[in-house]
Amino acid sequence: MNRNDLRRVDMNLLVLFEALMIERNLTRVGEKLFITQSTVSAALARLRELFDDPLLIRNGRAMEPTPRAMQIFAELGPAMDVISAAISRAREFDPASSCNVFRLGLSDDAEFGLFPALLQALREEAPDISVVVRRANFLLMPGLLASGEISVGVSYTTDLPATAKRRKLRDIGVRVLRADDRPGPLTLDEYCARPHVMVSFSGDMSGNIDLDLARIGRSRKVVLAVPQFGSLRALLRNTELIATVPDYAACALVEDSCLRADPAPFEITEAELSMVWSGAQDNDPAERWLRERIMQFMASQP
Template sequence: MEHTPPSDSCRCHTSIRLILEESGRWQVRDLQRVDLNLLVAFDALMAERSVTRAAERMSVGQPAMSASLARLRKLFDDPLLVRDGRVFVPTPVAESLTGPIRQSLSIMEGALGRRRTFDPAVDQQTFTLLASDYVLLVLLRSLLSELAAEAPNVRINVRPISGDYADQLRRGQIDLFIVPREIERSGAPLLSEDLFQDRLVCAIDIDHPEIGETISREQFETLPYLAYDGGPLPSAAQLQLRARGVDRAIDVTTQSFVVAPLMLRGTRFLTLLHERLGRGLAAQAQIRLLEPPVELTSITEAMFWSPRHQDSPAHHWLRERIRQAAAALDT
């Protein structure tokens, strides 16, 4: 006899029923009085650990999210989120529910995504991206301006890269992240697409007293060095220098790619900077860009997303708009 796999809706119904039964207080008939929107609110609250941020994520008011939390507490007969000092933390019951509820919502999102279209002119949607301030300025700034008119009900949250980025993607807490392909080493089963290339150049004060039209390797290795060190991933600059045997001592670090060129004015410092960023800020920061004295390879910025988002019309639209913004960089 041929085996017919269960439909997405059946799998979701079964998963939610199991969630409720695990509490030991529920029977199957209780599923009829569960508002699925509450499970979406639960997922947002557990991801954000904040009523305010969860409300922003779902594009609702804070009072509405507070009301959802109150209903969830009654539904599961548990506080779910409790204050620990200045932050909220999930209770053991909430932690035990987070995975199953996320899985159930993923099934529903996949099922609905195959049957719906997405109209950015009228539909409401919130996307969360992880990206550096360099990507935000060079790639996303103009796109966000365009989307304000093109998609008035779409909210895009851009956050810095964090160490658990792959896990956040798996749990559905973010929609995609953009990092250099050369440094993405999570090993997670992700889909990806190259967006644009950049390269590293030396940046110095426009009136640097010791450097002329070129910079020697000795100067590169001995002058005070400003380096980016603002995230859990190694910087492309440091990886490339190590690969070429350049043991460059670091005198000052910054947690921002964009701030680095602004710190050079009136100093003897040099830094390695993305050329696109350097050209965009050269006049404002009053810096000069020079060829490095060692050969460095290009950097490929890529976007990564979970396979479960592949067929979502809304996610497909977002990826296409990012793809178009990247293509426009070289026009």
């Protein structure tokens, strides 16, 4: 196909093809793009004619992509990013007058410990914007980015979509929270003997800290797992419970509370807190502004 032949290609079809490959469900694609299921079906028929391939074949309730569809999808993503970037560069962004809606994915520790300062700065600079925060973690982040439900996320991350970008914000240091008033930091023996509260989005009762303890031949007893950091103040008050949390979450938790934060009595492997975003938004002026503010208020400062 030469460039003159591109005149018969509807750009909306390519956007819909991307959505079909991500959702693999006609109804969800219609809901996502605010069109009817019959419109999606008609567009799929046009795509099949355009590419001379079935593209998606029904398998029970799901639709499975053909090998040709997978090849097209892999080639189309970067091309769509380039087109989106070219269009985005033609726009300007003025925070003071913007009414943009920004959609962020934040892990609970980032939302609790770092987001308040960022939000205050965003509101001061861009008073008419709106911010939608989705709860995210390393399991949810890839899907939220791939589906377009968020444009940028902050979390510990592992696998990401091929078109996503990543930038390290900080190493995640830890502190041990306790509510007792006994002097001095906890010893390793005290740390292992005390009952622990663990913040776990997925309900796990062990994590990387337990691996670090195992390396030195020690263990701890987790007696409670909760999904959010905000409840720790009340849970630890007047108890022997302790919790090992990211240092920035600890700073927020000890403020105006009975809690104190000690360094851990053993070496803990630090994870990385990263900012990730959709490659399609890489050059969007508004999204670039948001990412700059995230770097300013959520990254560790030199």
